[in-house]
Amino acid sequence: MNWSNLFKISLKALSNNKMRAFLTMLGIIIGVAAVITMIALGQGAKKNIQDEISGMGSNMIMIHPGGERRGGVRLDPSEMQTLKESDYEVLRKENLFLAGISPNVSMSGQLVSGNSNYPSSVSGVGTDYIAIRQLNVAEGEMFTETDIRKSAKVCVIGTTIVDNLFPDGSNPIGRIIRLNQVPLKVIGILESKGYNSMGMDQDDIVLVPYTTVMKRFRAIDYLEGIFASAITEDMTDLATADIEEILRRQHKLKDSDPDDFMIRTQQELSEILNTTTNLLTTLLACIAGISLLVGGIGIMNIMYVSVTERTREIGLRMSVGARGIDILVQFLIEAILISITGGILGILLGCGASAAVRWLGNWPVAIQPWSVILSFLVCTFTGVFFGWYPAKKAAALDPIDALRYE
Amino acid sequence: MGKTVIELQGIRRDFIVGDETVHALRGVSFSISEGEFVTIMGSSGSGKSTLLNILGCLDTPTAGEYYLDGISVRKMSKNKRAILRNRKIGFVFQNYNLLAKTTAIENVELPLMYNADISSAERRQRAIAALQSVGLGDRMEHKSNQMSGGQMQRVAIARALVNNPAVILADEATGNLDTRTSFEILVLFQKLHAEGRTIIFVTHNPDISSYSSRNIRLMDGHVIEDTVNTDILSAEKTLAELPANEDD
Numbered sequence: 001m002n003w004s005n006l007f008k009i010s011l012k013a014l015s016n017n018k019m020r021a022f023l024t025m026l027g028i029i030i031g032v033a034a035v036i037t038m039i040a041l042g043q044g045a046k047k048n049i050q051d052e053i054s055g056m057g058s059n060m061i062m063i064h065p066g067g068e069r070r071g072g073v074r075l076d077p078s079e080m081q082t083l084k085e086s087d088y089e090v091l092r093k094e095n096l097f098l099a100g101i102s103p104n105v106s107m108s109g110q111l112v113s114g115n116s117n118y119p120s121s122v123s124g125v126g127t128d129y130i131a132i133r134q135l136n137v138a139e140g141e142m143f144t145e146t147d148i149r150k151s152a153k154v155c156v157i158g159t160t161i162v163d164n165l166f167p168d169g170s171n172p173i174g175r176i177i178r179l180n181q182v183p184l185k186v187i188g189i190l191e192s193k194g195y196n197s198m199g200m201d202q203d204d205i206v207l208v209p210y211t212t213v214m215k216r217f218r219a220i221d222y223l224e225g226i227f228a229s230a231i232t233e234d235m236t237d238l239a240t241a242d243i244e245e246i247l248r249r250q251h252k253l254k255d256s257d258p259d260d261f262m263i264r265t266q267q268e269l270s271e272i273l274n275t276t277t278n279l280l281t282t283l284l285a286c287i288a289g290i291s292l293l294v295g296g297i298g299i300m301n302i303m304y305v306s307v308t309e310r311t312r313e314i315g316l317r318m319s320v321g322a323r324g325i326d327i328l329v330q331f332l333i334e335a336i337l338i339s340i341t342g343g344i345l346g347i348l349l350g351c352g353a354s355a356a357v358r359w360l361g362n363w364p365v366a367i368q369p370w371s372v373i374l375s376f377l378v379c380t381f382t383g384v385f386f387g388w389y390p391a392k393k394a395a396a397l398d399p400i401d402a403l404r405y406e
Numbered sequence: 407m408g409k410t411v412i413e414l415q416g417i418r419r420d421f422i423v424g425d426e427t428v429h430a431l432r433g434v435s436f437s438i439s440e441g442e443f444v445t446i447m448g449s450s451g452s453g454k455s456t457l458l459n460i461l462g463c464l465d466t467p468t469a470g471e472y473y474l475d476g477i478s479v480r481k482m483s484k485n486k487r488a489i490l491r492n493r494k495i496g497f498v499f500q501n502y503n504l505l506a507k508t509t510a511i512e513n514v515e516l517p518l519m520y521n522a523d524i525s526s527a528e529r530r531q532r533a534i535a536a537l538q539s540v541g542l543g544d545r546m547e548h549k550s551n552q553m554s555g556g557q558m559q560r561v562a563i564a565r566a567l568v569n570n571p572a573v574i575l576a577d578e579a580t581g582n583l584d585t586r587t588s589f590e591i592l593v594l595f596q597k598l599h600a601e602g603r604t605i606i607f608v609t610h611n612p613d614i615s616s617y618s619s620r621n622i623r624l625m626d627g628h629v630i631e632d633t634v635n636t637d638i639l640s641a642e643k644t645l646a647e648l649p650a651n652e653d654d
Contacts (some may be wrong), residue, residue, distance in 0.1 A: 002522035009519055016507045084490020316503045319464065320517040320565070323485045400464050403503070 006326060010333035020302060026343035027298030028379045030347025033353055035288035035375035036367065039144030040354040042281030044364035049277055050362025052196065053270045057235050059099065060132055061240060063226040065246070066262040079269075081222035082260045085214075087250050088126075088226055094246055097239035101228040103210045103385035107217055110369075111165060111206065112178040118164035122155075122179060122206040124213025124345065125227070130190070131158075132229040140173045143209050151211040156188035158205035182216060236265050292375065295342075296382030302336060303390040314394050328395035335387025336380065343376045343383075350375075408440030410473075410526040411572050412461065417470035419456050430456040430616040432627035433470070438573070438606065438620075442470050445615045446608045448624035452562075456578075457624065458608045462495055463487040476573045492520050496566025498542050500578035502558040510537060511546040514564045521569070536564040540594060556587035563594060567603075572596070576607045580614070586648055592617050592641035617641050 014021045088103045094099070099239035105124040108116050123129070130142055143154050157165075157172065172186045193202040197245050214220055230239040240263050247261055307314070314327055322330075350372075354365045419431040429455045430458060433555055436623065448454045459465035463479055472479045475494055491497075496517075504513045512522075514533040518524045524532075537546055540560040550558060559579060565637045566574050576595070580588035596617060599605055607618060615621040623631035 002520065005519045005522065012508070012512070016505075073476075142472050312503065313505060316499075316505070317516070317520075318488065319462070319491060319497050319503075321520045321569075323488040325485070326488075326520060400459050403464075403499070 002326070003329075006329050007333055010330050010337060013330070014334055014337060017306075020306065021338055024302040024338050025345065026291075026293030026300050026341055028342030029295075029346040029349055031288070031292035031295030032343050032375045032379050033290040033350035035285070035378075036347060036350025036371055037353045037357070038284035038288045039281065039364075039371035040244060040350075040367045041357065041363065042277065042284045042364040043366040043368050044358075045280060046274065046277035047366045048364040049273045050270060052246045053266060056265060059230040060235055060238065060266040060357045061098075061228045061230060062241060062264045062317060063228070064224075064264070065222075065260065080260075081220075082251065083223040083226060084221070085223060087241050087247060088223060090250055091228070091243060091246055093228065095228075095239065095242050097230055097235045097242055099229045099231045100131045101226060102126035102129040102132055103223045104129075104225040104227055105210050105213045105218065105220070105223055105266065107213055109180045109217075111161065111184035113165040113172075113175065116165045116167060117211050118161060120204060120206055120218075122208055122213065124208050124217075126210060127209065128229075129227060130236030132227050135193070136191040137188045138191040139171075140186070142188055143207075148209040148211050151215045152209055153212060153216070154187045154209070155184040155303065156190060156207040157186055158190045158203035159192045160201055160203040162189055163207055179206075180217065218316065233267070234239040236267050240265060288375070289378075292378055292382065293380065296386045299335060299338065299383050300386030300390065303331065303387050304393075307331070307390045307394045310394075310399065314397055315399050315405065318397070318399035319403060324395035327397075328391045331394050334386055335383050335391065337382025339387075343379045346379065347372055347376060410437050411440050411475055412606075413471075414440040415471040417457075417460060417467045417472060419453075419460065419465070419466045429627055431460075431467070434508040434624075434627070435470075435631055436622060436629060436632060438604065439584055440531050440572075440604055441599075441602050442620055443595065443605045443618040444620045444622060445609065445618040446606060447608060447610060447612060447615060448620045451626075452624040453627040454608050454610075456580065458575060458577055458606075461573075461606060462497060463491050475615050488520075492517060493569060494572040496569060496571040496574045498559070498574065498576040498579045500581040502550075502555070502560055502562045502582075504561055507549055508550065509547050509549055510542060510553070510560050510561045510564075513561050514548065514568050516565060517569045532568050533564070536568040537561070539567065540564045554587075559583065559587075559591055560594065563591075563598075567598070573604045573606060576605065578609055579607065580611070583608070588643070589641050589645040589648065593645060598643050617644075620634050 048056065065082040085103065088101065093096070093103050097384055102125045107124070108119070108121040110119050126148065127142060127145060129135075137156065142156055143152065146152075147154055155177070162172050165177060166175070172189060175186050176183045177186060178184070190203070190205065196202055210223070227241070228239070230236040243263055244259065246258065251260055253260065282315065317327060343374070351367055354367050357363050358365045414437065415435050417431050417434040418429070421428045421430055434453075434457060446454055446457065456465070460467055463474065463482070466480055466482070466487075470480070474490065477490065479490065482490065497551050505516065511530070511533050514536050515529050518529040518532065534543075534546065537543055540563050542557065542560050542564065545553065545557065548557075550561070553561070579595075580591050581589060592614065595605055595607065599619070607614065615635065616637075618635060619638060621631065622629055
């Protein structure tokens with residue numbers, strides 16, 4: 001086979017008919033660009049949601065009391081007192097899959113500073129809490145284990161609290177705020193996180209050592225919950241299983257007893273949201289796939305018409321010694337060149353359109369390398385596949401008929 | 407007489423059209439030697455197109471033997487005939503059949519593009535030589551749509567020459583040209599004949615026979631006349647005697 005000459009012949013034939021070649025390419029260009037852009041949009045939306053979830057702490061594990069019955073009556077979980085401080089300490093000591101763990105007891109009350117006041121809920125937590133929730137201390141510092149041991153009257157507050165209690169803009173660090181008549185010293189301010197996707201103000205937050213809430217405010221000996229974070233997202237399942245085992249042992253539950261606690265992970269939430277965005281991506285991919293198919297049919301159409309239009313040319317080529325296979329290869333090379341060029345232009349257009357959507361529409365996009373490769377392969381494949389039939393037809397022409405074709 | 411280039415033995419060609427069998431050729435036999443300029447004449451329906459297709463290895467006979475340059479063509483496959491056309495035959499058509507939007511030199515190079523043994527340098531060099539021999543050495547980069555009919559036919563002749571064929575087959579090569587240009591093309595054919603080329607010129611125009619060395623006349627699928635022309639007219643002379651074309 002005389003590949004290099006046939007390649008030159010195909011290239012020449014294409015450059016002689018630039019308009020026709022471009023129109024054929026257009027279908028492929030739009031198909032590929034559509035696939036890349038739509039998948040980039042879908043994946044961008046998905047990534048956006050995932051980022052938000054991991055912003056809340058993607059490895060987060062929440063343990064709540066639960067499942068306890070008294071005389072057949074299921075109790076409100078907040079009334080249950082099955083989680084103890086000792087559970088927290090054992091988990092902290094024994095569970096190898098946890099990066100951080102913090103008890104949680106909460107209360108609400110009116111915060112007062114000078115003549116400003118603001119109603120807020122206060123979380124009694126451990127030192128790991130800010131790491132688990134991916135919070136950062138902007139000014140001052142987080143309270144320490146010593147503060148927890150001493151049930152110190154200190155607090156770390158969010159920016160919403162700062163704005164409401166210190167409207168004059170003075171530095172709150174070192175100032176005293178009162179909660180239900182108990183003075184708390186502000187030792188740190190958290191970095192602002194804004195609103196989350198549920199519309200909750202993440203800066204409306206007051207962190208106090210959990211021992212302070214338990215002993216000084218509420219006089220309770222149980223925990224309302226335990227927050228923990230697995231070392232990595234993948235280890236969440238291992239960590240969860242380990243927590244369950246340790247707590248069942250701690251609570252001396254028999255094999256037949258149900259758990260008296262509930263473990264929730266952030267993964268569950270992210271799976272629900274992922275299902276939605278995956279549906280969106282699939283839908284967009286379907287639309288894009290159809291555009292690609294239409295592009296392929298476009299190639300077939302033009303190739304088919306071009307065989308008829310070029311019958312005499314084919315006849316001439318055959319009369320000067322082109323074999324059927326030479327004609328077939330020429331038409332296939334033309335189809336492949338059109339598909340590949342169209343594919344490359346489509347990739348450029350798709351990436352450009354994605355970037356334009358990001359800058360102009362401020363829409364999250366994430367161009368997926370696999371979508372680029374996939375759409376390119378699919379378009380080349382459709383180009384060759386749909387180029388094959390007309391090429392076959394051209395190769396089977398009888399040179400006498402082709403030469404006399406009007 | 408040189409060696410035999412074409413030998414036909416009892417060539418028959420039948421076409422089946424609907425229920426009927428049409429006998430286009432009913433036993434044609436002749437041989438052509440190297441260096442002959444043969445005109446094949448006949449009215450339409452005489453079978454000359456069918457004969458030309460067979461001579462050009464575009465078609466195979468129903469019965470009979472055809473040897474081209476000593477090779478039997480009768481049972482050859484399509485692909486082998488394509489290769490044979492590529493190496494042994496040069497076609498010149500009535501309507502030139504040049505590739506559109508393509509330069510003269512690229513048109514002439516075309517047959518060699520299908521021959522992998524020829525390097526691109528040799529291809530170009532042979533195409534230049536062929537164009538020079540038809541007097542178009544200064545128009546090599548002109549595209550087919552920038553040339554007159556006579557020039558296009560010269561390019562087509564150069565294309566037929568470029569593979570150094572055993573035989574040049576011309577099918578009504580002057581049919582689309584005015585009288586003056588026709589004679590210019592005939593001058594070219596006579597020049598090629600003088601250089602020792604074997605030429606078969608199929609035409610229905612009886613005037614052309616006076617300029618060739620041998621005339622074969624077909625009727626109803628038979629050869630009815632096969633004469634050697636001893637008194638070959640010079641096309642150049644006739645051209646000189648033509649009244650000058652005032653339109654030019």
